[in-house]
Amino acid sequence: MKQLIFLSSFVILFNFAGISQDKSLSITGKVIESSTNQPVAFATVLLVNSDTKENLTGTTTIDDGSFRLASNSLNVHITISFIGYKTKTITNLKPKNGKISLGTIYIEEDLAQLNEVVVQAEVSKTQFKLDKRIFNIGQDLSSTGASALEVLNNVPSVNVSIEGDISLRGSQGVQMLINGKPSVIASDSGNALGTITADMIDRIEVITNPSAKYDAEGTSGIINIVLKKEERKGLNGSATLNFGEPTNHSFGLSLNRRTEKFNLFSQIGIGHRKLPNDRKSINRDIVNNTSLESDGIEYRNEKFYNIVLGTDYHINKSNVLTLSGNFAYEVEDQPSSNTFEFFENALRTSSWKRTEETEATNPKYQYELQYKREFEDNEEHVLLFSALGRFFGKDQSSDFTDATISGTNRDANQKTRTDFKEANYTFKLDYTKPYTKKFTIETGAQYVLNNVSNDFEVQDLIAGTYITDPNQTNIFEFDQNVLGVYGTAAYEGEKWGVKIGLRLENTDLETLLTNTNEGNNQNYSNLFPSFHSSYKFNEAYSLQIGYSRRVYRPRLWDLNPFFNIRNNFNIRTGNPDLKPEFTDSYELTNIYNFGKASINFGVYYRYTTDAIERRISTFQNNVNTYKPLNIGTTDAIGVEVNGKYPIANWISFNGDLNYNYFKRKGDFNGTLIDFNADQWTGKLTSKIKLPASIDFEITVNYQSGTETVQGRISENIFADLGLRKKVIKGKGVINLSVRDIFASRIFESETIQQDFYLLNRSQRGRFVTLGFSYGFGKGEAMEYSARKRF
Structure with missing residues (x-):
């Protein structure tokens, strides 16, 4: 879902990168989620021509929910959107000393849209893909704040000991990979694996019988942690x-x-x-x-x-x-x-x-x-x-x-x-x-x-x-x-x-x-x-x-x-x-x-x-x-x-x-x-x-x-x-x-x-x-x- 947000943000910025920067009117505001009073980062803010309905320029909110736009026209309005929330439209923009301050803008959850999105990934499930079993991380785990070690303990056939030793089907000697390759994060001599959280993980691949692509070393198998591709700027x-x-x-x-x-x-x-x-x-x-x-x-x-x-x-x-x-x-x-x-x-x-x-x-x-x-x-x-x-x-x-x-x-x-x-x-x-x-x-x-x-x-x-x-x-x-x-x-x-x-x-x-x-x-x-x-x-x-x-x-x-x-x-x-x-x-x-x-x-x-x-x-x-x-x-x-x-x-x-x-x-x-x-x-x-x-x-x-x-x-x-x-x-x-x-x-x-x-x-x-x-x-x-x- 968040990948779509970032993609849309990228397209907006790309489309308007070539527009003239000679804008005389500055528009600022801050987007807040109405039920929690928390700032909404990465919300899409568009400046739209009120007559032609053409998108003139756009941006995304930063971590504190704030944004800034520039315009050389008064015949415009603002639309603010974020997946899972109702789109907000602001008209009758009134400048003062070449600036328009919209202050705090509250947006509400779109419950109908949320229901459509959430149902698909509610429960973590296992599926097959040729030479591996894929454990997809659902909301039951991704919302817990648990570390990767705890998530692994929920994967069938996998166990994590008190000392953090990982075993597969009761056998140690498991090869750990991150995104399909050896990594500093997955090394047994570091402390970093426990800092990967469940919400960062897209899926865990359990390979009990590895194909020829993987190192032939070891009899216990391979565990590959695949991280989400989402980006969090700032x-x-x-x-x-x-x-x-x-x-x-x-x-x-x-x-x-x-x-x-x-x-x-x-x-x-x-x-x-x-x-x-x-x-x-x-x-x-x-x-x-x-x-x-x-x-x-x-x-x-x-x-x-x-x-x-x-x-x-x-x-x-x-x-x-x-x-x-x-x-x-x-x-x-x-x-x-x-x-x-x-x-x-x-x-x-x-x-x-x-x-x-x-x-x-x-x-x-x-x-x-x-x-x-x-x-x-x-x-x-x-x-x-x-x-x-x-x-x-x-x-x-x-x-x-x-x-x-x-x-x-x-x-x-x-x-x-x-x-x-x-x-x-x-x-x-x-x-x-x-x-x-x-x-x-x-x-x-x-x-x-x-x-x-x-x-x-x-x-x-x-x-x-x-x-x-x-x-x-x-x-x-x-x-x-x-x-x-x-x-x-x-x-x-x-x-x-x-x-x-x-x-x-x-x-x-x-x-x-x-x-x-x-x-x-x-x-x-x-x-x-x-x-x-x-x-x-x-x-x-x-x-x-x-x-x-x-x-x-x-x-x-x-x-x-x-x-x-x-x-x-x-x-x-x-x-x-x-x-x-x-x-x-x-x-x-x-x-x-x-x-x-x-x-x-x-x-x-x-x-x-x-x-x-x-x-x-x-x-x-x-x-x-x-x-x-x-x-x-x-x-x-x-x-x-x-x-x-x-x-x-x-x-x-x-x-x-x-x-x-x-x-x-x-x-x-x-x-x-x-x-x-x-x-x-x-x-x-x-x-x-x-x-x-x-x-x-x-x-x-x-x-x-x-x-x-x-x-x-x-x-x-x-x-x-x-x-x-x-x-x-x-x-x-x-x-x-x-x-x-x-x-x-x-x-x-x-x-x-x-x-x-x-x-x-x-x-x-x-x-x-x-x-x-x-x-x-x-x-x-x-x-x-x-x-x-x-």
Whole structure:
């Protein structure tokens, strides 16, 4: 709707740009909405010849509703119009000293017109489009002032955790895009995604089985946030202040300044938060009948500073150049305290306390250059080039102290030092050409370079001097370059469509442990085909099928063999010999629309080779060392059902249910580990509109227990709630959120083997946050959310 306003404003200004500026009569006024007394920006004001009815000149009102026109004739009248309001005509203009001051002009809502416009987009709905599901944002979400993270939590199959981690069908590793490309805003190392509000979002595209157009990396899928094209000229912005318990305080300020040629945008955020984590572990040696138990609390206290700056330069109506950057700086303090008890034949023989003091600084920055060309023959005919650079650093030092409480002397001191640097560069070129209304070709290329260096050292206090432990000290170098090219062809008719594609990727990976000169070089090329088709039987029922081949390349922390000794009896390390896993993914999905309600039903099958199991434990002297390993193959078949049903205007339900049955085949240290298992996940969200303009939302999440290669993971059920109230005529929003209401979100895993038993349990606890947001100019109240990377 607003796009029409801006288009009409542009046409008016263009048509009258050439009219003589020698006007002797100045006409001013201010347009106000009658029921709220709020100024109306971007209303169209026309100067009309009273005899010929010809439009002589025109303008639009600015943020405060004011306008100014010039005329060299008195035989004129003024018309003021704005979509959703009755047109106002002002005649009998009486000049005074060469000026006409119309003062305050009130316009009224056109209720008939509003009803026609609003009904079309009342409720957010899901629809199919060949290789994706599109979640269109309706008024039920766009008017809430919620952040993009909250909107994502309403999208079927998508979940956002307390820390802002996004998962799809219960799996993390989701690739986030903004308008179809990687962006500073969507980066997991920035804080900007939480500052996109629901009213800015046109739709969210969920791609569970990506076509060859997209990077073959990752098995979870892609989420693409498509922003509205509307323009808000002038200075717009929003400010947010949050307070939380445990400590979670932050302030965010977003500013946007738009002119005819430039769109300048910025965001500043600062904050302080504490993340407690209660931990418990049991290491039991069944052969020797000994047991080690630990219990304690770990903190991650963080201060963070973030700034985003960028500009869009509209060279002309067909060419746009974007340059943006993000800088963040974090200061970490990680105090922890764990009590250890050692038992022999069920008798405690010693106990001690291990404390940690860790300090770290994490500088991060990103920059993005994008060029977009739109061709006049078709709005879908687009050439897009983007270059994205990222840097992350960590300078960390830790002091560990073991103090004996009773029994055997366990006094000890250790130090660790980490100097970590990572640089990542992505260059992407995409070209889309619709040859007809139904047939489209896409082609492009992508080059990703990832360079990492991690210098890690462990020292033990021996005879009053700290001595480096060579077995746990090394410099790890990681270099990975991935070049990909692709092509797709799509036919999409009114009822039936098909899309085929092929992607070729070459991966060049080199790792090196500098101190020991141990290297692992891999160079491999792979083809990634894709096929998608959909058929629309009628307005109520559509069917979609899809196939794609995917790859999961081991991440840095999967490969880096450094040791995490926070708990030096449960040590996590990487595996530099890890190989990539490949997955063939098949899907069949149905969508049913029943009036305001909708339901999606899908069946999927995945076959994975060189499957990576992330927690394979080896046990010696009550020390558990775990790392990721490639173990055989996985056959997985799943059923997914999700739907939305608005029972009434004041209450609606959104549900998501996923069942996954899988078979694992492989061996570990010569022992077969073949087994079958399944897992249920579910989410139910209820939205209720209460009196006094209060919105209430509660979400219940459930994840069943499941077997693993060496044991099992326990079930998990927890609930979140939120309250939101608009104030100050909708420009302000008060938010209250409670994550994990009943403090029931507990991660618990068991490793059950013939000669040893392990239990690991962790719990973050309840988080309560109270926030206030205020939008100014044409800005909307929004949330500022701090997302973390490590």
